[in-house]
Amino acid sequence: MSGPTPTGVAGVAGHPAGTLGLWPQVRAGRLFLALMVALVALAWLGLVVWKWSPYGGYLNHGAHHGTQFSGAHLQLLGFFVAAWTLMTVAMMLPTSLPLVAFFQSLVRERSERARLVALLVTGYLGVWIAFALVAHSGEQAIQAAVDRNGWMGANAWVIGASTFVVAGVYQFTGLKYRCLDKCRSPVGFVLAHWRGRREGFEALRLGAHHGIFCLGCCWSLMLLMFAVGAGNLGWMLALAAVMATEKNVSWGRRLSAPVGLVLVVSGIALAIAGFAGAETQQFGNVRAIVGPGPVTTSLRHGAYRLEFGIQPNRASVPNTVALRIGRAGRPVVGADITATLTMLDMSMGSQTYHLGESAAGLYRISTPALVMSGRWGISFQVRPPRRSRFDVAVLDHASG
Incomplete structure (x- = not known):
């Protein structure tokens, strides 16, 4: 025996109770x-x-x-x-x-x-x-x-x-x-x-x-x-x-x-x-392992001296990533620099940012990209004026 027809359902009760006929x-x-x-x-x-x-x-x-x-x-x-x-x-x-x-x-x-x-x-x-x-x-x-x-x-x-x-x-x-x-x-x-x-x-x-x-x-x-x-x-x-x-x-x-x-x-x-450890192999050119906590460290690449910093190096708050570049004791001005940040402990994809020159030879950006604590690979792509590009990578541990 069929049940009562709901109010307002006249004319539809005979259709199949599925997507067909809908x-x-x-x-x-x-x-x-x-x-x-x-x-x-x-x-x-x-x-x-x-x-x-x-x-x-x-x-x-x-x-x-x-x-x-x-x-x-x-x-x-x-x-x-x-x-x-x-x-x-x-x-x-x-x-x-x-x-x-x-x-x-x-x-x-x-x-x-x-x-x-x-x-x-x-x-x-x-x-x-x-x-x-x-x-x-x-x-x-x-x-x-x-x-x-x-x-x-x-x-x-x-x-x-x-x-x-x-x-x-x-x-x-x-x-x-x-x-x-x-x-x-x-x-x-x-x-x-x-x-x-x-x-x-x-x-x-x-x-x-x-x-x-x-x-x-x-x-x-x-x-x-x-x-x-x-x-x-x-x-x-x-x-x-x-x-x-x-x-x-x-x-x-x-x-x-x-x-x-x-x-x-x-x-x-x-x-x-x-x-x-396959997730860290893409950062084969790692020059430093840093963190947790605020980071200031010096790196060298050939004739270039690089000073890398990240403040406050914490998840869930804006962080400032900075890179100062010098060569032969002089700041390298007019370089084109991008930073690619990759979460190594979980598949979240990478985020790439362009660092602006805020002072002679100092390139920086403020970003909320460190969206969770753990290990981050930070790869810098540096193209000095009229010279070949080079890459430098840092392995960072961001705190919560």
């Missing part, structure tokens, strides 16, 4: 779909602009490490929540677009349809933001342990490798597939949770319920953003494509196992690279 029912909502696509596009645009702004370093989770609870801590936490909300809209909202679109078609005759859709999306985003805060707290605790433990500080790659392996193994679990099946049946999910009596509360609850199943399906993949850095747009695009395919393509369910295998193998590869 789109003919929402053709009348093309403007709504266009608005949703525009919202997602704006989120991606916001992330790109943020990434390349002077505050781009704060997209990475490590930028919030080491700050005591204070006004500055709350400001950094605000940065984190804003960044994660943009990420969720950009990455997760497209995976749930069929459910949101069907719900909009269901309530389009109601006077408060816009509010109901907004409540649905709010409930959905709220679950992901709550997850982010929990994961952020866990990450802070792990980083604090890394700072206190000498072995972990020297082998922080274990965290990244473990995250990949955990994410990969979860792809094979029954819980993953049970939650994925719920996400792949948006029509049935809405009809099971919507009665339309206390419409505001039900819309919010529906979004939250769907968010919980979506979280159960994808939490491990989103956790990878803590390993690779939330500012890594390439990873964001790749993971968003995987999750959207898993949920909304007919063969998407079969993608989960291959993705899990790739992640496990990648985690093992990271572990092997960590054991072998």
